[in-house]
Every structure is written in C-alpha cells, then in structure tokens.
Amino acid sequence: MGNRAVLLLTLIVLFSRSKSDANQLKCTDLDRNQYKCKNYPADPKTQQSVTCAPDNSILVMCETADYLNCIGKDQFGFFNKTISDGCHYNAHANFSTAVLLSIFLGFFGIDRIYLGYYAIGLIKMFSLGGLFVFWLIDIVLITLQLFGPADGTWYAMPLYGPRIGLLR
Numbered sequence: 001m002g003n004r005a006v007l008l009l010t011l012i013v014l015f016s017r018s019k020s021d022a023n024q025l026k027c028t029d030l031d032r033n034q035y036k037c038k039n040y041p042a043d044p045k046t047q048q049s050v051t052c053a054p055d056n057s058i059l060v061m062c063e064t065a066d067y068l069n070c071i072g073k074d075q076f077g078f079f080n081k082t083i084s085d086g087c088h089y090n091a092h093a094n095f096s097t098a099v100l101l102s103i104f105l106g107f108f109g110i111d112r113i114y115l116g117y118y119a120i121g122l123i124k125m126f127s128l129g130g131l132f133v134f135w136l137i138d139i140v141l142i143t144l145q146l147f148g149p150a151d152g153t154w155y156a157m158p159l160y161g162p163r164i165g166l167l168r
Contacts, residue, residue, distance in 0.1 A: 027064065027072035027079040037062040037081065047158045048087045058086035088154040095145070095155035095162075102142045107135040111142065116150030 027035070037060040041050045051059040062081045064070060072079045093115055102111035107129030112121035129135030141147035145164045148154050157163065 025070050027062070027070040028081050030064065030068075030070060034068060035062045035064045035079075035081075046091075046156060048089070048091070048156070052087035052089050054089050055084075056087055056089050057082050057084045059083075060086075088156065090153045091156035092153060093149040093155055095157040098142050098155065099139075102135075102139045106138050107132060111138055115142075115148070 040058065040060050042048065043050055043052075049058045053059075059080055059082055061078050063078050064073065066077065070079075098111060098115060101114050105111065107124070109121035109124030109129070112118075112124055124130060124134055124138075127134075129138075138147070145155070
C-alpha cells in the first residue's frame with residue numbers, strides 16, 4: 001500500500017505541474033511591453049543585422065522582468081525571438097545614394113536608372129525631368145521611402161537610419 005500511495009502522489013504532482021505549464025504563456029507570445037530585446041550586432045559592410053535571414057527576419061535575444069514567468073526562458077532569463085521584416089536581406093540600392101542622385105541628377109533620370117527603371121529614366125533624361133515636375137515628385141517619393149528599387153527589394157540603409165514605418 002505504501003508504493004501505491006507514492007505512485008499516486010507522484011502522479012498528482014506531475015499532473016499539477018503539467019496543468020500549471022499549460023496555463024503559462026510562451027515567451028514569444030508576450031505583449032511588446034512585457035519584454036525588452038538586446039541590440040544585435042550589424043555587419044559593417046551591409047549595415048544589416050548579422051542574424052538577417054533570407055525571409056527578412058532577424059533573431060534577437062530578449063529578456064523579461066524577473067517576476068514574469070513564461071515558457072522558453074533560459075536560466076539567465078533570456079529567450080530568443082524572431083522578428084519578421086527586421087532586415088532587408090537582398091537590398092542592393094543604397095538609400096543615401098538614391099536620395100542624392102535624385103536631388104542632383106534626377107532631372108537627367110539617373111535616379112530612376114539607378115533604381116532599375118530604365119525606360120522612365122530615359123524619358124526623364126530627354127525631357128529634363130518632365131520639365132522639372134517629375135524631378136520634384138521623385139525627390140519627394142524617394143525621400144519619403146514611398147518609391148523603391150524596381151526588383152522589389154528595399155533600400156540598404158544604416159541599421160539605425162531614417163526608416164519610415166507606415167501607420168495602418
């Protein structure tokens with residue numbers, strides 16, 4: 001009878017642990033205000049995160065407050081979180097270069113040619129930037145990051161550079 005009692009007690013303890021773990025939240029599912037992430041190193045050549053993946057996600061190390069318990073923390077209180085759209089893996093057109101080309105040589109269409117829009121660049125070249133109207137429009141669109149490279153990638157820019165996020 002003693003072995004049955006120990007077995008029953010062990011099953012009760014195991015069941016209560018699994019039930020409390022089921023009520024706990026995963027660390028990756030926490031609200032943004034419940035954790036903070038560490039700065040991650042940047043590649044000096046590309047100015048992208050070292051952990052930048054081909055799907056434009058980055059892996060960062062985050063920590064929660066000591067009193068907050070969640071599933072996935074290590075013994076030091078850290079957990080890894082994947083942030084989608086944290087980098088631009090295939091970016092090749094530099095944002096600063098595009099803005100400077102648009103301001104100084106945009107009326108010759110060099111900015112559009114740099115971004116991969118060759119036909120529109122030639123039209124701007126032979127019309128002096130659409131009589132300077134398209135030149136001014138392109139300066140605004142490129143500076144506000146509403147207009148990007150033709151191949152669908154995005155600008156390569158410094159990690160802490162002038163990124164604009166759209167409000168929806």
